Amino acid sequence: MPLRKPEALLSYLLLLMEHKYEFQYEVFNDISELSEDDAWLLTEAREVTEQAYAPYSNFHVGAVAILENGEVVAGTNQENASYPVGICAERVLLGSVATIHPDVPIKTIAVSYNSEEVKSDHPISPCGMCRQALLEYETRTKSPIRLILSGQEGKVYIIKTARFLLPFAFTSDELNK
Numbered sequence: 001m002p003l004r005k006p007e008a009l010l011s012y013l014l015l016l017m018e019h020k021y022e023f024q025y026e027v028f029n030d031i032s033e034l035s036e037d038d039a040w041l042l043t044e045a046r047e048v049t050e051q052a053y054a055p056y057s058n059f060h061v062g063a064v065a066i067l068e069n070g071e072v073v074a075g076t077n078q079e080n081a082s083y084p085v086g087i088c089a090e091r092v093l094l095g096s097v098a099t100i101h102p103d104v105p106i107k108t109i110a111v112s113y114n115s116e117e118v119k120s121d122h123p124i125s126p127c128g129m130c131r132q133a134l135l136e137y138e139t140r141t142k143s144p145i146r147l148i149l150s151g152q153e154g155k156v157y158i159i160k161t162a163r164f165l166l167p168f169a170f171t172s173d174e175l176n177k
């Protein structure tokens with residue numbers, strides 16, 4: 001340990017105060033490496049991108065959830081001529097789940113996309129606003145949401161809980177609710 005110089009000692013002490021955030025996720029080369037159930041859900045997400053309304057971005061996103069009670073619910077992004085009015089697939093999905101099956105925990109959500117402009121050969125992950133919405137649903141149902149992320153082909157990421165995607169999250173705990 002280089003403690004001879006005072007500056008070196010100071011940087012060592014600062015290092016001790018630093019904290020690290022990290023999480024683990026699984027990476028698969030393609031859908032063929034998934035379990036039958038996960039492969040089925042991802043295929044549904046890939047297919048439902050067809051239902052997206054994305055005339056402005058041409059970026060069609062599909063999200064499909066399997067719930068604790070076995071029900072399956074899908075969502076796609078719905079854009080608007082007034083751009084900020086558009087909603088991501090994940091939040092369309094969460095709104096539907098919460099309405100059709102209130103308070104039923106979500107086991108897993110698969111997210112995929114399709115675009116005329118970019119290759120759909122790698123996973124995308126939920127935007128910041130959707131991460132906040134996913135975390136709210138996890139907190140509400142006291143149950144982790146597994147995420148399967150992939151394009152129409154190529155690598156698949158599996159993340160154990162949406163919470164991993166939002167460090168230092170602001171949650172209902174802060175509001176004492």
Ligand code: THU
Pocket residue numbers: 054057059060061076077078079086087088089090124125126127130
């Ligand atoms: N989008 C989603 O629906 N989900 C994501 O995870 C990322 C982005 C949508 C929003 C917009 O309609 C289009 O993709 C381009 O950003």
